[in-house]
Structure formats: C-alpha cells, structure tokens
Amino acid sequence: MIKRISLVWKHPHLPDARFRELWLGEHVAYAREIPGVREYTIDFITAAPAGAPSGIATLRFDDMAALERAFSNPQLNEHLSRTRATFAASVQIFIVEENTIIPHTPTDTP
Numbered sequence: 001m002i003k004r005i006s007l008v009w010k011h012p013h014l015p016d017a018r019f020r021e022l023w024l025g026e027h028v029a030y031a032r033e034i035p036g037v038r039e040y041t042i043d044f045i046t047a048a049p050a051g052a053p054s055g056i057a058t059l060r061f062d063d064m065a066a067l068e069r070a071f072s073n074p075q076l077n078e079h080l081s082r083t084r085a086t087f088a089a090s091v092q093i094f095i096v097e098e099n100t101i102i103p104h105t106p107t108d109t110p
Contacts, residue, residue, distance in 0.1 A: 002066070003097075006058075006091050007056055007094075008090075011088070024042070034076065036066040037059050038062065053092075
C-alpha cells in the first residue's frame with residue numbers, strides 16, 4: 001500500500017470552523033473524482049505545538065503506478081489546486097510505503 005500524506009497549514013486568518021468547511025466542501029467533491037483511491041481521510045489537528053500543521057490528509061493507493069495515474073488529469077489537478085488554495089497557506093506532501101503493525105479491526109459496539 002502506498003500513501004500520499006499531505007500536511008496542511010491553514011491560512012492564519014481562517015477560523016478553524018471555516019477552514020474545515022472549505023476543505024470538506026468543493027475540494028473534497030473534486031477529490032472524490034481521483035481515480036484509484038482506496039481510502040481518503042482527513043485528520044484535523046486539535047492539540048499540537050505551535051507551528052504544527054492544521055490538518056493531515058491521507059490518500060491510499062494499491063501501488064505507485066496507481067498513485068501516478070490518479071494525478072495524471074491536468075484539469076482535475078487544477079481544480080484540486082484552486083480549491084486547496086482557499087484554505088491552505090502551505091502544504092507538504094509525502095509519499096510513504098505503509099507497514100501495518102496492528103491492523104484496524106471493526107468492533108461490534110457503536
């Protein structure tokens with residue numbers, strides 16, 4: 001499993017609620033169009049040292065070829081970049097190989 005992890009710093013003028021609203025709105029709508037994504041998660045930082053990112057996005061793909069195909073559409077990339085610019089002051093992207101140590105297991109309790 002290959003993951004594309006984005007550390008996202010919000011625009012300083014944005015309240016947290018607006019930052020979340022913008023990210024989860026039109027940007028996520030375009031992200032749903034990315035082909036080959038196995039999972040997309042967004043983690044909003046609730047406690048961290050000064051200067052830490054405001055959120056972390058993780059996209060999971062079967063392999064590197066799937067990740068490369070996913071971002072091969074210039075028009076979709078433009079939409080993603082444009083909408084990201086409304087909420088993100090800075091983004092650092094990492095491509096990582098996932099090694100699961102303790103797998104996620106669904107529980108019977110809600």
